[in-house]
Amino acid sequence: MPGAVLRRTGPAYLVDKTDTVSPRLAAVGAGVVLDGISLSFGGIRALTDVSLDVAPGEIRAVIGPNGAGKSSLINVLSGLYQASAGRVRFGGRVFSAVPPQELAALGVARTFQNLALFPGLSVADNIAAGLSFRRLSGIWGNVFSLPLARQERAAHQDQVREVADRLHLTADLDRLVATLPYGLQKRVELARALVAAPRLLLLDEPMAGMTATEKAEMAGFVRAARDRSGLSVILIEHDIGVVMGLSDHVAVLDHGVKIADGTPDQVRRDPEVIRAYLGAA
Amino acid sequence: MDWFAFLFFIEVTIGGLLSGVMYALVAIGFVLIYKTSGVLNFAQGAMVLFAALTFVSLTEQGLPFLAALAITAAVMALLGLTIERAVLRPLANRSPMTLFMATLGLAYVIEGAAQLIWGTAVHRLDLGISNEPFILGGIFISTFDLIAALIAGVMVAALTAFFRFTRTGLAFRAVADDQFAALAVGLRLDRIWAAVWTAAGVVALVAGLLWGARLGVQFALSLVVLKALPVLVLGGFDSVLGAIVAGLLIGATEKLAEVYIGPVFGGGIEGWFAYAVALIVLLVRPTGLFGQKLVERY
């Protein structure tokens, strides 16, 4: 990190004039639409005119060879990169640039390709950080344990406990996250993303580097989360077996262009996909 | 503005530009190390002090100029090597901030040691460069500053040629671009770092001689680091060209501000003015004028 610098959030996001519903309400039962997203870094095109339509409750995998632009797509969706063209529609709102700091409030949660946990915090605190955008109590309330802060803390603890229970993390809640094995850390990151009950979940290689058992477990958690609350999932994953088993639809990216989009079976038989990606396997 | 006021303005600007070269001279020592190892070496100022003190003490012992220069260069190279071995290597793979704080500690050690060895007295350093200003088209220009600027220019040219045309220089650049890739193709990082710290030691020597001749060789030399930091921030930590341009820019604006704005505040603004300029530019361009725009990967 050579003195890296905060990226400017850029132009304010656009909001549909017709839409008067508050962001959080609008987010309910959402799904997401990407419309003609292009992205370039200093002349290199990372994404070209990519459109994607993910229904509520759908698990959509995005696959493709390394450097195909999969992670870039998720980074555009979560506002870390700014698309040079195109829009993102989420819950009745349209963005030309997604504001990353409002992502959580919009009902979007994500995990990162390289673990992005907080090593200095316990598992419980890492998960609870996923709720901090909802906290109303401030410094004074928390220092003096005022009623609001106490209630919030108790409520958040319950939510953390509940999600930890679902992901079999209860026994590790008090451990420092840095001391956990890699597979468990990945799971903590999923728990952190799920704790606030998002409507859209972005998973960037959630099973990379896992054993087959761990992968199956992880896939089970993702499916259970979808079945439970009907959230939409966009999943980047290299393990084709996992992808085909888990997702409802699969989109294929190659050199920043979407070359196929359909059910796992359709994609598996698509000649262009076989040529560009699956053929090697 | 009448003619004389204009001439005065030009004179102040040129004076500022020339002292800007002196800032750049110190800043380049930082850039060298930052580019190759990602360390902001706060001890660069202490190294400048150490070099100047060593040189001047040697000449005061009666050593001829060139002998003193050679010995000091050797001492500085040794110092750079020692730092690399004793401080940087044990801290490999630690956060850049940790490394920075280590160089803060290093600055204390070197400053303390330099004065413990050579004493705290102020030494006069005469490089045999005339201090008489000369007049060009009605404008007074300091001969010393001009020659100092020329020496700095030669050094920059030499460094640039080194980076561009020699094997070692190419290795430096490879490491600067991508440490892992450099390792993968078999470049010896430790050797390159040792070389770069040696080079930084020699740059510190040149800066120490020129600054020492200007200010007298004393503890305050160590504080030239504070002049170089805003230059670095403005130019980007990893750009030699940035250091030069930012040095000139800050030198000139600082002198102009001192002359034209300073009196409004009762003077003394040179302590913070450069920082204010750097900050304002940074708020508009967070990587400085020439710093690499990093595409962060998530």
Next chain:
Amino acid sequence: MTFVADNPLATPLTRHLPLAAGLLLAFVAVPAFASDYVIEAILLPFLALSLAGLGLNLLTGYTGQVSLGSAAFMAVGAFAAFNLEHRIDWLPLPVSILLAGLTAAAVGLVFGLPSLRLRGFYLAVSTLAAQFFVQWALTKFGWFSNYSASGIISAPSLHVFGISLDGTAGRYLFALSTTALITLFVHRLVISPIGANLIAVRDNETAARVIGVPVLRTKLAVFALSSAIIGIAGAIWAFAYLRTVEPAGFNLDRSFQILFIVIIGGLATVRGAFLGAALIVIFPLLLSRFTGLAFDGVADAGVLKLIERIFFGAVIIAFLIAEPNGLSAILSRITRRFTR
């Protein structure tokens, strides 16, 4: 958030016993038995520097924003307290101190603004602007020092509710109570969810932002709070320890000293500031005592200063290499060995 008690046998009473004993010692035994020398030369600077270290640790240790301008905020606090006491003479001392803290917080907020866009070295360098600007402004504008010719002003007489605190013990108790209260505050803060936010910002700012941690608000709040605490430390330094208020003492070396306290003591720990400050205060005294014995009392003060400089520089490097979590981690290891 703790879900399982770390040790079921540790009742609140036994767990807090060492702390209670320490407080009793500090509040009762020290004023009763300690010599004036111990209080004046060791305890007063120790308390002021500990408090400053605590403030910086919030910013640097917990939130990961390195500041090289702490002494500037000490100066703001000291001069604000002086002017409040001097110009509004009915203001009770605790209120002046609190307002001085708020003043430092306001200044800290301004100099914290770059942190919203700058990270790492760029931010660290920009905090130097605070250091130089504040020192310049305080020397340049006579109003701050009540137009004193030398720029050095004596601290006002200290009294709370009619009780004079000008004596050694009084000043000690004033410094101690202030430090104790603020330490309690900081302790409660860092174990709260807000404290977790600070660490989240430090450990991974991008992730924190994306998952909804209010990064910008957290950074600004911590800049303000840290500056307020450092400002109050400055007021204690000037009022209780030095008994004079002058800009010169709040120079860049002081800023580095406070950073060193935090590194040596232990980043992101409350007690680290106290451990680090203890070393910083005690070592020079030991050094001069030792050399005094060794060289028959003729050791040159200038040479001692240089040895001190080398020592602290070397100690910083040694800690960063061998024990990045500072004295606090060493202490943990020792206590664990003894309680096992």
